[in-house]
Amino acid sequence: MSKLDIAIVGEINLDLILYGLPEQMPTERELLASDFAVTLGSSSAILAHNLAALGSQVGFITKVGGDSFGAIATDRLRERGVHLTRVAHGAKSGVTVILPHESQRHILTYPGTISELRFKDIDLDYLASARHFHMSSLFLQRELLPHVPELFRRVKSAGLTTSLDTNDDPEDRWKDGLAKILPHVDILLPNEREAMKIAGTNDFENALSRLGQKVKTVVVKMGASGAIAIQDGRRFNAEAIPVKVVDPVGAGDSFDAGFLHQFLRGADLEKCLAYGNLCGAFSTTDCGGTEAFRDRARMQEFFRRHEASNQ
Ligand SMILES: Nc1ncnc2c1ncn2[C@@H]1O[C@H](COP(=O)(O)OP(=O)(O)O)[C@@H](O)[C@H]1O
Ligand SMILES: [Mg+2]
Numbered sequence: 001m002s003k004l005d006i007a008i009v010g011e012i013n014l015d016l017i018l019y020g021l022p023e024q025m026p027t028e029r030e031l032l033a034s035d036f037a038v039t040l041g042s043s044s045a046i047l048a049h050n051l052a053a054l055g056s057q058v059g060f061i062t063k064v065g066g067d068s069f070g071a072i073a074t075d076r077l078r079e080r081g082v083h084l085t086r087v088a089h090g091a092k093s094g095v096t097v098i099l100p101h102e103s104q105r106h107i108l109t110y111p112g113t114i115s116e117l118r119f120k121d122i123d124l125d126y127l128a129s130a131r132h133f134h135m136s137s138l139f140l141q142r143e144l145l146p147h148v149p150e151l152f153r154r155v156k157s158a159g160l161t162t163s164l165d166t167n168d169d170p171e172d173r174w175k176d177g178l179a180k181i182l183p184h185v186d187i188l189l190p191n192e193r194e195a196m197k198i199a200g201t202n203d204f205e206n207a208l209s210r211l212g213q214k215v216k217t218v219v220v221k222m223g224a225s226g227a228i229a230i231q232d233g234r235r236f237n238a239e240a241i242p243v244k245v246v247d248p249v250g251a252g253d254s255f256d257a258g259f260l261h262q263f264l265r266g267a268d269l270e271k272c273l274a275y276g277n278l279c280g281a282f283s284t285t286d287c288g289g290t291e292a293f294r295d296r297a298r299m300q301e302f303f304r305r306h307e308a309s310n311q
Contacts, residue, residue, distance in 0.1 A: 004059040004083065005264045006051065007130035007160075009122060009144075009151070010044020011114040011137055012062045012073050013094040015249065015288050023101045039288030040076040041096050042114065043136035043167050046250045046289035050257035050279065052080040053293040056264055059083040059130055063117040065093025070113070076290065088121040098249060114140055119147040128158040132264055136253065139169040139176060149177045152184035161263075163187035165256050166194055174198060182214045187263065189256050191221040208235075219259060219273070221252050226277050231269055238273035241281035241306050250289015255280035278306055 020034025040049055048060040060082050064070040070093045077084060094112030098105060114137075122144075127133055133155040135141075138148065152162055164185045166178070174197045182188070188211060190198055195218070199207035211218045212230035219229045226240035258279030262272040282302050286292035293299060 003057075004130035005056040006132040006134055006260065007059040007061060007127045008044055008048050008051075008134045008136070009061045009117070009127075010047075010135055011042045011094070011117070011140055012040075012045040012060075012064055012070075012077075013042045013096060013109075013112070013114055014069050014073050015039050015041030015096045015098055017098045017100065017247070017249065017288060019100060019247075019287075021099050021101060025099075037287040037291070038072075040073055040290045041250075041288065042094075043165065043250075043253045043289075045073065045077065046253040047134070047136055047165075047256050047260075048082050049077055049080050049290045050254050050283070050293045051261055052077070052082045053296070053299065054257060054261040054279070056261050057083070059086065059126065061086045061088075061117075061122055061126070063088040063090045063113040063121060065090055065113045067093050069093035069095060079294075086123050086126050088117065090116045100247070100249075109140075111140065111142070115142040117141060118143045119151070122151070124154055124158075127155055128160070130160060132162070132260070133160045134163045134165075134256075134260065136165045136167060136256070138164065138166040138178075138181075139171065140167075145176050149180035149184070152181050156184045161186045163189060163256075163260060163263075165189040165252070166198065167252075168194065169197070172197075174200070185215050187217045187219060187260075188215045189219050189221070189252075189259070191223070191252055195220045217269070219276070221255050221276075221280065223248075223251075227255065227273050229269060229273055236269055236273060238270070238277055240277050243281040243284055245284040247287050248284050249287075251280045251283045253289050254283030254293070278303060281306070 018033035090113035092112040094114035196207040199210040229236040255276040259276035262275045
């Protein structure tokens with residue numbers, strides 16, 4: 001087996017997105033959306049999809065629902081060449097319904113198989129066949145969560161580098177073994193709010209320095225302000241790419257894809273950050289987190305245009 005660049009353990013589901021809904025949504029009324037999209041959702045699957053679109057060799061370990069939603073979701077990954085030989089099967093797919101309004105959005109998730117992946121579903125030898133290990137959506141992995149510190153410890157001792165994007169904690173507890181996981185994480189990829197939650201402070205600068213003492217490379221995604229990183233006590237700022245945003249869903253996962261794709265090629269931190277911003281911005285130019293990355297020609301054209309203006 002050729003060596004995988006990265007093994008990702010995580011969740012898979014479809015996102016159903018209804019655009020153009022009114023700001024206020026009274027009950028018992030027929031409310032019309034102006035557009036609708038079904039896209040591959042879930043942070044882990046979006047990352048797997050977009051990393052493969054960029055050209056990384058990606059192995060994805062997940063639990064898929066035994067229904068048509070599960071089949072559509074895995075087909076989207078297969079189209080991009082994601083390796084799916086270690087997929088476990090469950091009963092009912094999870095689903096996320098996203099209702100973007102003018103400024104805010106509702107995000108409603110039924111977990112289904114999203115939370116059902118178990119430690120025994122994971123082939124540790126397969127993970128060890130990759131160079132790098134990543135997890136996203138930590139707190140959604142309810143069955144796996146108690147075993148995640150052990151999982152990270154094992155892959156680290158097998159010689160892999162590691163990264164983690166916790167995403168949000170729906171219970172807003174920010175515990176569940178995080179303190180035991182972080183010592184095994186090489187790259188932590190939160191957004192601004194998550195960075196403060198993980199560090200247990202409302203002060204962003206304080207959060208940066210606390211996290212920087214725990215993890216070698218901390219990369220904080222700052223939306224339209226780009227990203228900030230702390231590595232071995234040094235601080236790096238990387239500006240966002242100006243773009244007309246169609247949909248911000250999945251921008252953070254796409255940033256992770258760009259950053260990790262360059263990291264896996266041995267690029268320096270500045271290049272990793274620039275590529276993260278490039279992919280985050282590109283993701284916002286189309287629906288959901290993966291639609292933009294399905295059009296290879298448009299992706300290459302966007303990269304050419306913005307990489308050139310970056311130099
Ligand atoms: N309006 C925007 N303009 C340009 N780039 C953006 C914009 N919003 C997000 N991005 C890119 O996507 C990355 C992730 O977005 P962010 O909203 O911070 O993360 P998350 O989706 O995890 O909350 C940003 O760091 C940036 O590179
Ligand atoms: Mg995120």
